Amino acid sequence: MRRSPAEKSPEPGRLWSTHEVVAATGLTSRTLRHYDRIGLLAPTEVGVGGLRLYDQDALLRLQRILLLRETGMPLAEIAVVVHDVVAAAPAEHHRQISALRAQRERLLADRERLDVQIATVDRTVEALQKGHEMTPETLFDGFNHEQYDAEVRQRWGDEAADRSNAWWNGLGEDGQRDFRDELEDLNAAWDRAIAAGVDPLSETAQEQARRHVEWLGRAMPQPLSRELVQGIVQMYVGDERFAQNYNRVSASGPQLVRDAVHHYAQLHLTTGD
Numbered sequence: 681m682r683r684s685p686a687e688k689s690p691e692p693g694r695l696w697s698t699h700e701v702v703a704a705t706g707l708t709s710r711t712l713r714h715y716d717r718i719g720l721l722a723p724t725e726v727g728v729g730g731l732r733l734y735d736q737d738a739l740l741r742l743q744r745i746l747l748l749r750e751t752g753m754p755l756a757e758i759a760v761v762v763h764d765v766v767a768a769a770p771a772e773h774h775r776q777i778s779a780l781r782a783q784r785e786r787l788l789a790d791r792e793r794l795d796v797q798i799a800t801v802d803r804t805v806e807a808l809q810k811g812h813e814m815t816p817e818t819l820f821d822g823f824n825h826e827q828y829d830a831e832v833r834q835r836w837g838d839e840a841a842d843r844s845n846a847w848w849n850g851l852g853e854d855g856q857r858d859f860r861d862e863l864e865d866l867n868a869a870w871d872r873a874i875a876a877g878v879d880p881l882s883e884t885a886q887e888q889a890r891r892h893v894e895w896l897g898r899a900m901p902q903p904l905s906r907e908l909v910q911g912i913v914q915m916y917v918g919d920e921r922f923a924q925n926y927n928r929v930s931a932s933g934p935q936l937v938r939d940a941v942h943h944y945a946q947l948h949l950t951t952g953d
Contacts, residue, residue, distance in 0.1 A: 721738065745762055859899075
């Protein structure tokens with residue numbers, strides 16, 4: 681009989697290679713390198729030829745990271761949760777508590793949404809078994825999958841929304857994961873710039889703005905006009921859903937990103953006319 685992973689007892693001091701971790705988790709080696717680069721998960725050892733090795737403590741840490749990532753928690757908040765806080769300053773301890781509370785709220789929201797979806801599936805099964813028909817409202821209760829699609833269509837039109845959806849679906853699971861990793865790397869770089877208090881017009885901020893515009897170009901497979909980019913980054917200030925990506929380090933973060941990208945677009949992009 682095949683034993684489950686939990687029944688296997690690795691020898692003490694065992695180290696696992698990147699290849700083994702990738703095979704076990706479904707992550708990419710690029711993701712593991714990214715986690716190391718941002719200080720989230722460093723390899724236990726680096727062997728001959730740059731072979732990255734992980735011990736059991738590192739794997740346990742990675743498990744916590746992935747569990748938190750499943751909730752939608754940003755990597756910056758995950759770092760606060762998983763870092764050892766035994767000797768942390770009171771401010772760090774407060775940050776960890778805040779991050780855990782935020783995670784709890786996300787979990788509660790996810791649980792509520794999943795409970796509604798499970799009830800919807802149960803009603804669907806029962807209706808099919810009895811030969812009853814269901815209305816669209818009851819069939820899709822709890823899914824709300826059109827929330828952002830409708831918003832995109834309202835802001836930029838059906839053609840842009842259809843093109844964006846086709847592009848995203850065409851990436852596949854691995855491509856979508858890599859794209860999210862790129863965004864996390866980009867946001868981490870913005871966090872460093874915000875923490876350093878750079879001027880939006882400085883060389884550092886403008887280089888980061890260039891990266892940001894290039895990422896937007898991949899995220900929105902359509903010609904990027906000056907007005908489009910400036911309209912998008914304005915939402916970083918005016919819409920809390922976007923602002924939360926840039927206010928982790930400072931409340932002024934969204935304004936810095938908006939101003940830097942706005943200036944870059946003014947200098948390097950053409951109008952949509």
